Amino acid sequence: MSKNHSTRGARPNDIQLIAEALEKAKPWGLEAEFAWSLATHFKTYPSDPMDMAVQVALDDWDLDD
Numbered sequence: 001m002s003k004n005h006s007t008r009g010a011r012p013n014d015i016q017l018i019a020e021a022l023e024k025a026k027p028w029g030l031e032a033e034f035a036w037s038l039a040t041h042f043k044t045y046p047s048d049p050m051d052m053a054v055q056v057a058l059d060d061w062d063l064d065d
Helices: 013-029 031-045 049-058
Strands: none
Touching: 013 031, 013 049, 031 049
16 A cells, blocks of 8 residues: 655655656656666766756756756
8 A cells, every 4th residue: 555645744855856857857758868867977976966966967968947
């Protein structure tokens, strides 16, 4: 049985950053590409903070405003 996510409170900041980035990728169908770039970034730079990795992955696909 799955839990109702709305009862779990606010999302952690890192998850919120990823969710917002995925929303930016969605209109172009680039969610998988964004996720690939994010994973690749962390394989190469495992100590980078999440906000930096998300920004790099967005920039890889010209998804930032």
